[in-house]
Amino acid sequence: MNSPRFSGPSTRAVHSGEPPAEVGAPVVSPIVPSTTFYGDPSGEGEVLYTRYGNGPNHMLLAERLVALEGGEDAMVLASGMAAMACALLSCLRAGDHLVATHAIYGGTRVLLDQELSRLGIGTTYVDMTEAGWERAFRPETRVVLAESPSNPVLRVLDLRAISEAAHARGALVIVDATFASPINLRPLEHGVDLVMHSATKYLGGHSDVTAGALIGSAERMAVVRERARVWGPALDPHACWLLERGIKTLALRMERHNANGMAVARWAETAAGVARVHYPGLPSHPDHELARRVLDGFGGMIGIEVEGGNDAATRFVGALRLAKLAPSLGGVETLVSEPRHTSHVHMTPEERAANGIREGFIRISLGIEDAADLIADFEQALNA
Numbered sequence: 001m002n003s004p005r006f007s008g009p010s011t012r013a014v015h016s017g018e019p020p021a022e023v024g025a026p027v028v029s030p031i032v033p034s035t036t037f038y039g040d041p042s043g044e045g046e047v048l049y050t051r052y053g054n055g056p057n058h059m060l061l062a063e064r065l066v067a068l069e070g071g072e073d074a075m076v077l078a079s080g081m082a083a084m085a086c087a088l089l090s091c092l093r094a095g096d097h098l099v100a101t102h103a104i105y106g107g108t109r110v111l112l113d114q115e116l117s118r119l120g121i122g123t124t125y126v127d128m129t130e131a132g133w134e135r136a137f138r139p140e141t142r143v144v145l146a147e148s149p150s151n152p153v154l155r156v157l158d159l160r161a162i163s164e165a166a167h168a169r170g171a172l173v174i175v176d177a178t179f180a181s182p183i184n185l186r187p188l189e190h191g192v193d194l195v196m197h198s199a200t201k202y203l204g205g206h207s208d209v210t211a212g213a214l215i216g217s218a219e220r221m222a223v224v225r226e227r228a229r230v231w232g233p234a235l236d237p238h239a240c241w242l243l244e245r246g247i248k249t250l251a252l253r254m255e256r257h258n259a260n261g262m263a264v265a266r267w268a269e270t271a272a273g274v275a276r277v278h279y280p281g282l283p284s285h286p287d288h289e290l291a292r293r294v295l296d297g298f299g300g301m302i303g304i305e306v307e308g309g310n311d312a313a314t315r316f317v318g319a320l321r322l323a324k325l326a327p328s329l330g331g332v333e334t335l336v337s338e339p340r341h342t343s344h345v346h347m348t349p350e351e352r353a354a355n356g357i358r359e360g361f362i363r364i365s366l367g368i369e370d371a372a373d374l375i376a377d378f379e380q381a382l383n384a
């Protein structure tokens with residue numbers, strides 16, 4: 001890691017980690033598909049092997065992610081779930097216990113409940129927005145797992161307080177910061193040990209590459225690298241290249257995602273037919289004050305509840321022309337989904353309501369289109 005330290009996130013997103021500009025060298029990173037690399041006859045030096053995630057395309061991304069998030073080392077992996085699995089496997093062993101936020105990505109929940117439980121690792125779920133969640137700690141608690149902002153009601157967590165509580169009890173903190181991207185939130189600055197991203201979302205940004213990322217201290221990442229070598233979830237170099245291309249415009253895209261989030265949230269709060277809006281940039285959001293302190297932007301994710309319940313929500317989604325129905329998020333195109341059909345399909349209506357997802361709830365991942373076009377589309381769909 002020896003490229004110059006740029007001060008701004010836009011410059012870092014474009015340049016950090018790139019090799020020196022030698023005459024005749026390509027401006028854009030070459031894809032290096034080679035699975036193996038010539039070794040040193042003395043046996044010195046690191047063995048380079050693509051499954052180890054230490055080829056040129058991987059290491060450029062590692063440096064770029066460190067420049068954006070902080071920390072000392074980073075690793076790109078085959079998906080967000082691969083990153084989450086490696087993060088947990090690097091911190092936990094049989095008999096250990098973790099405390100996790102109840103508002104966690106569905107795939108992560110299955111990983112904890114069905115996979116880690118089989119390995120003898122137990123989870124206690126807590127609401128980290130409420131005081132007293134620390135009562136869930138046990139002597140064998142090794143990890144606190146948080147996600148901020150959360151899906152789909154966008155609760156924002158006080159990562160500083162969570163990290164202090166965990167460290168005082170000898171536990172490490174892992175945070176899934178997919179919804180924020182490093183432009184809006186850098187959890188390592190708040191004392192967190194390991195940051196995880198589904199790079200499939202904002203980092204890639206174009207809904208065309210599946211990838212994950214982990215960023216942390218050199219010491220923590222050395223353990224992650226050890227686990228990843230043998231569990232085998234390396235990211236293919238072609239996918240690395242697509243991810244690198246996506247990251248170049250991350251800061252620029254997030255600026256528009258943040259602006260569209262604010263514009264659509266403000267419009268929705270006064271729109272006839274919208275019962276409620278969930279957006280941390282609005283003073284009506286329960287975490288607005290905290291969000292103002294810890295986020296550099298409120299993001300492109302927004303939840304709205306339409307009047308008329310689930311039938312009205314389905315009619316609204318069906319009437320959209322510009323925004324489209326699809327799961328996933330963080331791309332340049334606006335996508336909507338109904339959590340009762342996707343991320344929260346396994347909950348009863350009562351359980352969903354307890355999690356803030358009432359009848360008529362629609363999750364919107366705002367793209368980078370013009371806010372006026374998006375609002376016009378939402379307006380005509382509400383009237384339909």
Ligand SMILES: *Cc1c(COP(=O)(O)O)cnc(C)c1O
Nearest residue numbers: 079080081105176178198200211
């Ligand atoms: C999508 C997502 C994941 C899983 O990422 P994949 O790249 O699909 O494996 C994890 N956490 C959050 C918050 C996500 O949105």
